[in-house]
Amino acid sequence: xxxxxxxxxxxxxxxxxxxxxxxxxxxxxxxxxxxxxxxxxxxxxxxxxxxxxxxxxxxxxxxxxxxxxxxxxxxxxxxxxxxxxxxxxxxxxxxxxxxxxxxxxxxxxxxxxxxxxxxxxxxxxxxxxxxxxxxxxxxxxxxxxxxxxxxxxxxxxxxxxxxxxxxxxxxxxxxxxxxxxxxxxxxxxxxxxxxxxxxxxxxxxxxxxxxxxxxxxxxxxxxxxxxxxxxxxxxxxxxxxxxxxxxxxxxxxxxxxxxxxxxxxxxxxxxxxxxxxxxxxxxxxxxxxxxxxxxxxxxxxxxxxxxxxxxxxxxxxxxxx
Numbered sequence: 592x593x594x595x596x597x598x599x600x601x602x603x604x605x606x607x608x609x610x611x612x613x614x615x616x617x618x619x620x621x622x623x624x625x626x627x628x629x630x631x632x633x634x635x636x637x638x639x640x641x642x643x644x645x646x647x648x649x650x651x652x653x654x655x656x657x658x659x660x661x662x663x664x665x666x667x668x669x670x671x672x673x674x675x676x677x678x679x680x681x682x683x684x685x686x687x688x689x690x691x692x693x694x695x696x697x698x699x700x701x702x703x704x705x706x707x708x709x710x711x712x713x714x715x716x717x718x719x720x721x722x723x724x725x726x727x728x729x730x731x732x733x734x735x736x737x738x739x740x741x742x743x744x745x746x747x748x749x750x751x752x753x754x755x756x757x758x759x760x761x762x763x764x765x766x767x768x769x770x771x772x773x774x775x776x777x778x779x780x781x782x783x784x785x786x787x788x789x790x791x792x793x794x795x796x797x798x799x800x801x802x803x804x805x806x807x808x809x810x811x812x813x814x815x816x817x818x819x820x821x822x823x824x825x826x827x828x829x830x831x832x833x834x835x836x837x838x839x840x841x842x843x844x845x846x847x848x849x850x851x852x853x854x855x856x857x858x859x860x861x862x863x864x865x866x867x868x869x870x871x872x873x874x875x876x877x878x879x880x881x882x883x884x885x886x887x888x889x890x891x892x893x894x895x896x897x898x899x900x901x902x903x904x905x906x907x908x909x910x911x912x
Contacts, residue, residue: 594912595686596892597651601641604893612651617664617690624676624696625688628709630655631895631908632742633806633831638682639896652892653684653910657699657709667693675699677708679716679867680857685892687912694860697867703874707881710907711746715870715879716863717828717853718746721804722754723869724862725851726824730755732801735791735818738831739776740767742907743806745882746870748775753878759794761787763902770905774880791818799823804851806830812837819846826851831900882906 595612617623635652637643657677660670670676676696683689699708722728728751736747739760751758752775760776762768768779778794780787791800799820805812808830816825816837825842827835828851842848856863873879884906887895891910898904 593687594890595651596653596889596910597649597685598639600648601646602639604639604896606639607652607893607896608649609890610649612686614686614688614690617662617667619665620667620693621664621690622660622667622670622693622696623662623688623690624656624658625661626656626658626684626686626709626912627705628657629653629684629889629910629912630657630709630711630713631892631899631910632713633829633899635685636896636900637830651683651685653686654682655679655709655713656684656689657705657712660696661688664693669693670696670698675705677705677712679713680853680863685889685910687889697864697871700871700875703871703881706883706886706909706911707874710742710883710909711870711874711881712867713853714742714746714907715874716856716866717743718750719866719869720853720856720862721826721828721851722747722750723866725828725849726802726804726826726847728754728756728802732756733759733795733798733820735759735761735787735800735803735815737761737803737805737807737811737815739771739779740905745771745774745906746879747804749879750873751775751777753873759791759800767905770882774882788814788817795820802826804828807832808835809833810836813841816842816846816848819843821845822847824849828852883909885909886911 757777803815806829809832824847885908
């Protein structure tokens, strides 16, 4: 038996319980992994709340982690006992140990700690997916990225700077503004003090942006759409403030709308591995800094959820078994 943090039922952070769970031997194509660090993502709160159809409880939350392989099942190649690995997109990471498909694992490069890998792998491939596949951006493009000081947002700031795009980020505090600016945002808008639509138009000389990346949801995508240049693209990829109220009639003329999700990569593992490789390559080159700004004991994961949903965090969050 090992310890895990699981949601007993759908609900708020109070439904999380510290429980004993059984972990068996790895089957064909699987390994058993001992976690050293576990990443926290906003999608974990959606799973806890039972937002997605077919959600079942009790369930161990989390989708990413890092650690060491401690047992290998039949037919596994490319990974062996003792290897340092990380993974994205595999529900059930809030635990001390787990069994996982070997083909989901990504080697942790030398020079990257397990804490950094666990904190960054899902967010890193998210930005790569958004910026290269969902709506590719190029040098010189103006883009708007909401929650620029969050886990995904800080990687977006750095990636945009690396490729020569000009990123306008929205934040809610002066401290978050300074952090996003220090990591590459060209302009920052405090949405609690300014109308971000008006400011975007002012910053871009009235033209608007080539792309908006909106993980906020609620009424925000309607305003985001108003920031687009002609033939610009609105990309929604999350709903931190609830489901989007956007309708097709809210879109300006001659713009595009797309819905980004790295869940797409579950059926395209070659793309997932390519995204991970591209991200870690930028980390190795010093073009991407991993900000692990918050660490909690695994058993205290409920507090991590409270702080994340209360917008009290910046950068990445990890849990330590």
